[in-house]
Amino acid sequence: MNDGKHGGSFRDPNGFIFSKDGILYRQVNVRCRDAFDAMMQSGLYGDLVGAELLIDHEEVASSLAVSGDAYKVLRPRLVPFVSYPHEWCFSQLKAAALVTLDIQKMALEHGMSLKDCSAFNVQFVGGKPVFIDTLSFERYRVGEPWVAYRQFCQHFLAPLALMSNTDVRLNQLLRVYIDGVPLDLASSLLPLRTRLRLPLLTHIHLHARFQRRYEGTSEKPQHGGNVSRTALLGIVDNLESAVNGLKFVPRGTEWGEYYGDTNYTDDGLRCKERLVEEFLHGLEPGMVWDLGANTGRFSRIAAVQGRYVASFDVDPAAVEKNYLSCVEDGRRNILPLLLDLANPTSGMGWAGTERMSLLERGPAETALVLALIHHLAISNNLPFDRIAGFLSEICTNLIVEFVPKDDSQVRRLLVCREDVFDEFTQKHFEEAFGRFFRIVRAEKIADSLRTLYLMKKDG
Amino acid sequence: MRRSRFVLHSGVWAALAVLVCCGNAYAYIDPGTGSYILQIVIASLVGAAFTLKLFWKRLRLFVSNTFSKGKDRREERPPGKDE
Numbered sequence: 397m398n399d400g401k402h403g404g405s406f407r408d409p410n411g412f413i414f415s416k417d418g419i420l421y422r423q424v425n426v427r428c429r430d431a432f433d434a435m436m437q438s439g440l441y442g443d444l445v446g447a448e449l450l451i452d453h454e455e456v457a458s459s460l461a462v463s464g465d466a467y468k469v470l471r472p473r474l475v476p477f478v479s480y481p482h483e484w485c486f487s488q489l490k491a492a493a494l495v496t497l498d499i500q501k502m503a504l505e506h507g508m509s510l511k512d513c514s515a516f517n518v519q520f521v522g523g524k525p526v527f528i529d530t531l532s533f534e535r536y537r538v539g540e541p542w543v544a545y546r547q548f549c550q551h552f553l554a555p556l557a558l559m560s561n562t563d564v565r566l567n568q569l570l571r572v573y574i575d576g577v578p579l580d581l582a583s584s585l586l587p588l589r590t591r592l593r594l595p596l597l598t599h600i601h602l603h604a605r606f607q608r609r610y611e612g613t614s615e616k617p618q619h620g621g622n623v624s625r626t627a628l629l630g631i632v633d634n635l636e637s638a639v640n641g642l643k644f645v646p647r648g649t650e651w652g653e654y655y656g657d658t659n660y661t662d663d664g665l666r667c668k669e670r671l672v673e674e675f676l677h678g679l680e681p682g683m684v685w686d687l688g689a690n691t692g693r694f695s696r697i698a699a700v701q702g703r704y705v706a707s708f709d710v711d712p713a714a715v716e717k718n719y720l721s722c723v724e725d726g727r728r729n730i731l732p733l734l735l736d737l738a739n740p741t742s743g744m745g746w747a748g749t750e751r752m753s754l755l756e757r758g759p760a761e762t763a764l765v766l767a768l769i770h771h772l773a774i775s776n777n778l779p780f781d782r783i784a785g786f787l788s789e790i791c792t793n794l795i796v797e798f799v800p801k802d803d804s805q806v807r808r809l810l811v812c813r814e815d816v817f818d819e820f821t822q823k824h825f826e827e828a829f830g831r832f833f834r835i836v837r838a839e840k841i842a843d844s845l846r847t848l849y850l851m852k853k854d855g
Numbered sequence: 856m857r858r859s860r861f862v863l864h865s866g867v868w869a870a871l872a873v874l875v876c877c878g879n880a881y882a883y884i885d886p887g888t889g890s891y892i893l894q895i896v897i898a899s900l901v902g903a904a905f906t907l908k909l910f911w912k913r914l915r916l917f918v919s920n921t922f923s924k925g926k927d928r929r930e931e932r933p934p935g936k937d938e
Contacts, residue, residue, distance in 0.1 A: 541886070541890075541891050541894035541895060541898075542886075542894060543886045544886070545886065545890050545893075545894055546885075546886055546887040546890035549890075598893075598897060602893065603889070603890065603893050605889075606889035606890065606892055606893040606896075607887060607889035607890065608889070609889060610887075610888040610889040610892060611888075611889065613888045622895045622898060623894055623895060623898040624898065624902055626902045626905060626906060627894075627898035627899065627901060627902030627905075628898075629902075629905055630898075630901035630902040630903075630904060630905030630906075631894060631897065631898070631901050633901070633905050633908070634901050634904070634905075
């Protein structure tokens with residue numbers, strides 16, 4: 397049965413996302429009528445959208461509904477590029493956490509509460525984290541604890557605490573644990589000193605202990621009336637202090653200082669920038685994926701031309717720097733993301749279809765692949781035809797740089813290993829890529845041994 | 856000693872278990888029993904801390920407003936009229 401329901405929208409009985417004729421809709425089911433109306437009529441929706449905290453929607457004809465229990469059908473504004481928490485840098489996850497807490501505070505002021513604060517409910521739109529699940533609100537019930545407290549700690553606080561106090565790469569746990577990092581795991585991985593910080597002691601270490609202590613409880617707790625609204629606001633405020641107290645200073649990783657460590661002369665770098673700009677000018681408008689973007693120098697060239705750029709890099713420090721400079725510059729059309737191209741995000745969750753793979757989120761109109769091929773070919777032992785085949789699946793136009801073996805950066809990759817890469821030549825590169833793309837232009841980069849190519853996929 | 860600590864801890868946990876007061880959770884997200892109980896345990900403490908924090912903020916705001924008003928009034932006086 398193909399009813400257009402989105403693979404990741406089945407857990408909430410209150411509604412779901414579906415596609416019809418290429419347009420994305422959200423069905424609100426009858427059982428959610430009261431909560432939905434309360435959200436709209438209390439002014440919460442208007443205030444959240446006005447503050448750019450929630451994605452806006454328009455109501456469309458109910459006849460578009462795909463099942464009989466529909467109350468309303470909404471057409472939400474589209475997110476330019478869907479990204480997932482394990483692809484965010486530290487500051488992106490932190491910003492998403494703070495937005496989630498702001499939403500809960502605002503919801504409580506309007507007599508509502510956030511019932512689902514999965515990090516997957518946040519997406520980056522216009523450079524800012526925005527909550528996308530309109531059905532994640534319920535009426536506030538006097539005396540009730542916050543139903544999404546556990547989820548907030550697992551999806552946001554625990555990974556942020558681990559990234560800040562243990563290792564920034566531990567955000568990759570979110571790829572394995574789709575419902576957030578288990579708190580007992582976070583507690584055991586965090587250093588002892590985090591027990592001296594009251595918010596972390598409470599919301600992670602003590603929380604983990606409480607979870608363990610009550611995991612076997614077979615009786616359901618009976619009645620409510622113990623957590624006042626002020627106490628709930630206090631918990632949210634305390635979580636906010638915990639998140640705000642977590643820091644990550646990007647330094648000392650592989651690419652953090654890349655631009656200060658290249659073999660380009662000033663003329664060479666300017667030439668490369670001019671060529672990228674020129675190549676992009678002649679191409680159709682559309683999304684650009686900058687693969688191996690580092691801190692996003694070349695992503696900005698595409699962004700200045702008005703294109704939306706997903707700016708990927710494998711190094712958390714580079715992505716952090718890229719994101720922070722986008723925030724500082726108010727750059728709204730670059731989305732820096734963490735990606736290991738040798739192991740890109742695959743389908744995740746139930747049946748492997750709940751969250752989309754990288755390929756499912758493409759193809760991009762154009763891919764920028766600058767100073768990356770030698771890393772894939774030599775550091776990852778990937779043959780040229782495999783690289784070209786993959787790139788032909790993710791883009792229509794390709795701007796790619798070839799760096800030959802005589803280049804000092806490639807020599808550096810080979811310094812401690814035997815050179816078994818006989819086929820790493822410009823001739824083989826052109827032959828392999830020529831099987832998937834048509835080479836439109838090939839230009840030498842001044843003061844270097846490198847060549848920049850513009851290629852197009854025909855048909 | 857160890858036994859008495861165990862008894863004390865068990866008593867606290869048992870008391871907390873009795874005090875557990877979460878009603879029907881209609882949400883499809885499992886809040887987790889331990890997470891519910893922890894919120895109940897910390898509620899009064901964080902609630903009080905939050906109230907104090909708000910009070911302190913308002914007090915600071917009041918003081919700074921009063922101070923700046925006085926300063927503004929002094930600045931508004933025409934030159935040469937200071938006593």
